[in-house]
Amino acid sequence: MNAAPPKPARNWPLLIGTLGFLVGMTWWSGHGIGFSLTELLCNLPGGQRLLQESWPPDFAFLPRLYAPFLETIYIAIIGTVVGGILA
Numbered sequence: 375m376n377a378a379p380p381k382p383a384r385n386w387p388l389l390i391g392t393l394g395f396l397v398g399m400t401w402w403s404g405h406g407i408g409f410s411l412t413e414l415l416c417n418l419p420g421g422q423r424l425l426q427e428s429w430p431p432d433f434a435f436l437p438r439l440y441a442p443f444l445e446t447i448y449i450a451i452i453g454t455v456v457g458g459i460l461a
Contacts, residue, residue, distance in 0.1 A: 403409075
């Protein structure tokens with residue numbers, strides 16, 4: 375019978391440091407764009423109203439999106455090829 379290999383020990387300082395870095399970057403990004411949690415929570419009724427007005431969805435505009443969608447795909451393909459050549 376083969377015993378399972380022992381689990382490696384967790385590197386707690388690295389884990390805590392990474393978590394702190396991610397929290398700091400999230401706070402810094404939110405501060406940079408002027409994000410306010412209190413403002414978000416105070417405006418929840420407005421978001422609920424927006425969702426209610428958006429349901430059921432109206433798909434009548436989809437045929438107009440076909441050409442711009444293809445143009446976006448073409449640009450992405452050209453950009454990928456040119457980037458691959460330059461790399």
